[in-house]
Amino acid sequence: MSSTADYIKREADEIANRTGRYIPTCRMANLMKSAQKITDQLVKADLAMTYEECVIVLNIVQNTIRAITGKEEA
Numbered sequence: 001m002s003s004t005a006d007y008i009k010r011e012a013d014e015i016a017n018r019t020g021r022y023i024p025t026c027r028m029a030n031l032m033k034s035a036q037k038i039t040d041q042l043v044k045a046d047l048a049m050t051y052e053e054c055v056i057v058l059n060i061v062q063n064t065i066r067a068i069t070g071k072e073e074a
Helices: 004-019 023-044 051-069
Strands: none
Touching: 023 051
16 A cells, blocks of 8 residues: 555656656645735735736846846746
């Protein structure tokens, strides 16, 4: 009988092979919390932003990360 740990390891390997990375569920929960905070900042700003302006802000952040890391894709 396989243990839960064995199942998680197999699942992690399968996902990593398919996508090139594996993010554990506890880490994903933290990433989602960060995404929510960013979303709140965009939509609850003192100055109301359009969706287009939100995309502009996110592109600025993404391009900055690319420049700092030297990677084409962030």
